[in-house]
Amino acid sequence: MTATPEIQQKVVQLKQQLIQAGYAYYVLDNPIMEDAVYDQLYRQLQDLETQYPELITPDSPTQRVGDQPASQFTSVKHNIPLYSLENAFNQQELAKWQERWQRQAPDVQDFAYVCELKIDGSALALTYENGILVRGVTRGDGVTGEDITQNIRTIRTIPLRLNLDNPPSIVEVRGEAFLPIAVFEKINQEREQSGEALFANPRNAAAGTLRQLDAKVVDKRKLNFFAYTLHLPNHPNHPTSQWESLELLQKMGFRVNPNRKLCKSLAEVEEYYQEWDTARRNLSYLTDGVVVKLNSYSLQQRLGFTQKFPRWAIALKYPAEEAPTIVKDIIVNV
Ligand SMILES: CC(C)(CNC(=O)c1ccc(Oc2ccccc2)cc1)c1ccc2c(N)nc(N)nc2n1
Numbered sequence: 001m002t003a004t005p006e007i008q009q010k011v012v013q014l015k016q017q018l019i020q021a022g023y024a025y026y027v028l029d030n031p032i033m034e035d036a037v038y039d040q041l042y043r044q045l046q047d048l049e050t051q052y053p054e055l056i057t058p059d060s061p062t063q064r065v066g067d068q069p070a071s072q073f074t075s076v077k078h079n080i081p082l083y084s085l086e087n088a089f090n091q092q093e094l095a096k097w098q099e100r101w102q103r104q105a106p107d108v109q110d111f112a113y114v115c116e117l118k119i120d121g122s123a124l125a126l127t128y129e130n131g132i133l134v135r136g137v138t139r140g141d142g143v144t145g146e147d148i149t150q151n152i153r154t155i156r157t158i159p160l161r162l163n164l165d166n167p168p169s170i171v172e173v174r175g176e177a178f179l180p181i182a183v184f185e186k187i188n189q190e191r192e193q194s195g196e197a198l199f200a201n202p203r204n205a206a207a208g209t210l211r212q213l214d215a216k217v218v219d220k221r222k223l224n225f226f227a228y229t230l231h232l233p234n235h236p237n238h239p240t241s242q243w244e245s246l247e248l249l250q251k252m253g254f255r256v257n258p259n260r261k262l263c264k265s266l267a268e269v270e271e272y273y274q275e276w277d278t279a280r281r282n283l284s285y286l287t288d289g290v291v292v293k294l295n296s297y298s299l300q301q302r303l304g305f306t307q308k309f310p311r312w313a314i315a316l317k318y319p320a321e322e323a324p325t326i327v328k329d330i331i332v333n334v
Pocket of ligand 1: 080082083084085116117118119174176228229230231291293310313
């Protein structure tokens with residue numbers, strides 16, 4: 001039976017309400033409706049989609065968790081490599097990096113750095129076509145990754161459709177998939193109870209979860225995602241800076257880490273680094289450093305890349321914490 005225009009409109013309206021409520025809850029952490037109301041609207045949409053399957057669209061909230069486990073993942077070559085970051089472990093190494101890029105662009109006096117927290121997770125590359133999520137790929141070796149689209153779709157902070165009126169034909173987004181510490185600990189408790197090997201840390205747990213063949217398992221693990229890179233291939237009005245890209249990523253509906261800062265000098269970068277060395281202990285997720293990027297895209301393009309790293313970015317790392325070793329009770333013969 002084909003759906004009447006009223007039914008079609010009802011389905012569109014339910015999807016809009018559920019997508020907006022999901023965005024407020026997961027991305028803004030600011031719920032706009034009771035869970036019970038959300039569940040009731042969700043069931044209404046599910047019933048209508050069951051009755052009228054032709055009304056199901058890929059961006060429907062009911063389409064996040066596939067019920068067919070994958071048999072394997074196919075390899076995909078990244079359109080744009082996922083570069084690694086050069087590491088600096090102290091202020092001296094940071095100053096040397098600045099001297100290096102300034103030697104390459106000695107005429108540049110007016111510049112700014114974008115400082116972003118470095119989340120201890122697993123990098124992902126997302127592709128949207130006409131605003132619809134079509135592919136999600138792991139970092140892999142930076143050149144080739146694994147297509148884990150059906151797993152990515154379960155991450156509620158990754159929009160299935162960009163929140164733009166007329167989206168660019170292709171949008172590439174990179175970011176970090178991660179497990180909040182509390183979620184990581186709960187997963188390990190469950191694994192301990194079921195006698196499974198524990199994950200060593202949230203980063204391994206996130207990477208391991210992303211490569212699960214069954215999306216229902218991924219869904220239960222409650223992965224999260226911060227976007228940090230935006231590419232609009234051959235788009236007329238591309239953002240001209242990293243700061244602009246982060247703002248546009250937020251507008252598109254992504255979760256972007258709010259603890260970013262535009263710094264005019266290395267002194268300000270160092271201040272940010274020290275501030276967050278303390279403040280990060282109150283965050284719900286693990287960080288392992290600060291990423292410092294030259295803000296201007298024209299300067300980024302001028303500086304380019306080495307074999308492995310962009311010359312215009314660096315990771316200023318925090319000292320690794322000794323893993324909280326579980327010290328077995330040592331029975332001392334007294
Ligand atoms: C800087 C970059 C390596 C991303 N890459 C880019 O932003 C980027 C930007 C222009 C590029 O230039 C192009 C080259 C060819 C075609 C198109 C663009 C390529 C990559 C990176 C890597 C890891 C990060 C991390 N763990 N946390 C945060 N917060 N930021 C991070 N940023």
